[in-house]
Amino acid sequence: RKEVEQDPGPFNVPEGATVAFNCTYSNSASQSFFWYRQDCRKEPKLLMSVYSSGNEDGRFTAQLNRASQYISLLIRDSKLSDSATYLCVVNDPSNTGKLIFGQGTTLQVKP
């Protein structure tokens, strides 16, 4: 079983749509969770951290369910510029700074 699992997609949605991505992780001792965004042929960049209580940043909402070891990202009112790969990332409990990346979910927003 992969340490961090995501549906690779692609998700093809029209502009203005709401889309949700899910991710599961295998190590219950992980403490920190993130969504990174990677544009085609570019480096990953932090989109947002994910907190236990859930958190929102503009059109983006992240949720964490520790009991189910499940993380989600909701994007409302999709823009063309949201087209990218969204990487679910979990820290390794070893406290070395090691991050474990999911394969990523590709989103394509169409006009």
Place this chain on the structure above:
Amino acid sequence: DTAVSQTPKYLVTQMGNDKSIKCEQNLGHDTMYWYKQDSKKFLKIMFSYNNKELIINETVPNRFSPKSPDKAHLNLHINSLELGDSAVYFCASSQGQGRSETQYFGPGTRLLVL
């Protein structure tokens, strides 16, 4: 004003050659990393250094040798390149190695081994 820079951006070379990739960060961070992203897009940690000290050394062939001359630089030397080494190599840095630290990535080095 590039925060994390890597050179070269592209590297095409023959099997069996030795090559190096350089990374520099101007963020004043203590921790630096090397990642490999394969053709299936999985991004996997290879090494990390904290203040020039090796912290993470994943199961990587010993043909790969990182070197950190100072905390702003982390270079990666690869001996006897193999076809399977073809990938994108990303350098990253973070303030420290705490679990909540944001990692900042360089633009990547696209390595193609022929």
